[in-house]
């Protein structure tokens with residue numbers, strides 16, 4: 115069990131900077147998920163924590179000890195690899211026992227721990243098989259088992275579900291969540307899939323191009339994205355964005371001019387210096403409702419209808435050629451080509467400045483807030 | 487899973503014929519150039535020349551081998567030296583191959599691999615002469631040592647076992663490095679990283695992960711190097727001179743110098759038995775099969 119602290123961690127490969135100063139605190143027992151688009155440096159950061167990559171700059175602390183130069187062995191960390199990295203020439207039992215054997219654990223304790231882990235992961239029947247005789251999901255469990263037997267301070271997972279099919283992915287995701295509840299260990303989990311991140315994490319770290327965009331609970335990120343990137347990344351289908359112009363700012367509210375020329379008054383605190391600037395307004399599809407009026411009205415022709423059963427997504431083309439996605443109830447009978455009217459509350463919207471930073475919302479209705 | 491396939495048998499037959507046709511040159515080569523000569527070799531080795539053009543079945547050639555200490559001493563010595571040369575080649579070749587396959591990246595990797603190939607662009611004869619120029623009494627190394635004041639007079643570094651060994655290892659290196667590089671290339675980096683992550687160090691990871699994975703490559707490299715060394719004539723004779731005591735030299739002497747084809751054949755056959763036996767033993771001890779090694 116351990117606290118982990120990242121202090122301005124930087125990483126370069128030759129002249130290429132991959133991580134540009136990452137700060138992060140991970141508390142004992144927390145389930146932290148690194149999420150971000152492919153190539154943003156998630157795996158690199160995880161491998162730095164594991165001790166598989168050198169740190170170019172900054173400090174990594176485990177329980178207040180700087181471990182920058184400690185070998186993986188001395189960090190008390192176990193990693194589950196994306197490719198599983200099971201040893202083809204060893205049985206499941208030997209694969210799981212390998213770490214303990216290297217640590218010269220005595221035979222009886224080793225056997226007990228391997229069997230205990232195997233029973234948690236329902237691998238009891240498979241101990242004598244070789245990895246080549248297992249399904250993808252079983253291999254995944256062996257890889258997790260190999261980490262569990264070592265009773266590490268921190269578990270690291272690198273996209274552990276990416277090689278599984280959709281059904282198995284959901285099932286394994288739930289198993290990992292249960293495992294965390296049972297073991298109460300610190301877990302750092304990397305994924306590019308925001309649904310995995312939302313469902314598993316106590317704390318999500320959204321990364322983009324080698325930087326941390328925002329750290330927070332899933333609901334904080336969903337309701338209070340600090341940047342346009344986070345707003346667009348979290349949520350599915352993703353948030354609608356449109357360019358608007360700030361025409362007036364009055365302390366707690368701001369007036370913006372919409373692309374069609376209409377104006378709307380929204381609850382954001384915008385500095386007077388930003389008046390006249392082009393900014394971006396964002397609104398989630400699920401917060402735009404059909405057949406109602408509100409601060410942000412939308413009228414347009416339906417281009418695509420996606421029926422998901424419990425809900426229906428409408429892809430609407432506005433008069434100014436902007437496109438807006440909105441969510442209608444599952445029983446909606448709207449057809450392609452129809453003109454629909456919808457609207458969203460100003461309190462549900464998000465406003466981002468030219469650099470993509472969110473303006474502070476001054477009045478946030480309870481249903482659009484992460485506060486309990 | 488087992489849906490009947492009505493066209494299966496037809497396709498199967500077509501496939502078999504195709505394979506047979508493609509394998510014909512190989513089969514011809516095997517029968518005409520490998521099998522027939524060896525059967526003949528065995529027959530010749532099992533006869534005794536009574537008078538001109540008259541032969542009788544006899545074991546005399548083999549008896550001669552076992553009763554003449556020079557022969558079987560040379561035989562045993564050739565085997566031990568070859569095993570030693572193979573082991574040394576592996577010991578030197580493995581780190582080189584590991585470095586090429588796992589440490590180097592991109593262009594540098596190809597360049598290094600090519601550098602290993604360069605010595606093999608000249609013939610073995612020229613390469614061996616290169617060593618002779620360096621090591622002989624009036625050679626480069628001898629001159630250098632004298633110039634540096636490390637020795638008083640010229641030193642002869644040819645014609646001893648160490649030199650033979652150096653020459654053999656040098657000549658064989660490529661045949662060890664190539665299969666090792668290819669087998670190590672196929673080892674996923676994450677397997678090595680997982681080894682360190684699970685608490686391994688360079689030694690345990692090499693012993694428990696890299697070597698088991700590389701075993702087929704190690705076996706095939708060793709087999710090729712061993713056979714080439716055992717059957718090498720040029721390197722031991724040129725670098726070892728008369729003191730080389732290499733078994734191929736005995737065979738050469740029987741066939742060419744003494745024109746005794748019967749004894750020469752017996753020796754040739756014994757060499758074949760020796761190499762087959764040692765290769766078989768090596769595979770048994772390393773728990774490899776020939777098909778693993780080739781595949």
Ligand SMILES: Nc1ncnc2c1ncn2[C@@H]1O[C@H](COP(=O)(O)OP(=O)(O)O)[C@@H](O)[C@H]1O
Nearest residue numbers: 127130132150151152153154155156157158159
């Ligand atoms: N060994 C390496 N050498 C050079 N560049 C690398 C190396 N490993 C990763 N990178 C680069 O670092 C960036 C981040 O990679 P990675 O951490 O694997 O991304 P992610 O896991 O988020 O998809 C990528 O642009 C990748 O090309």
Ligand SMILES: [Mg+2]
Nearest residue numbers: 156157158273
């Ligand atoms: Mg990755």
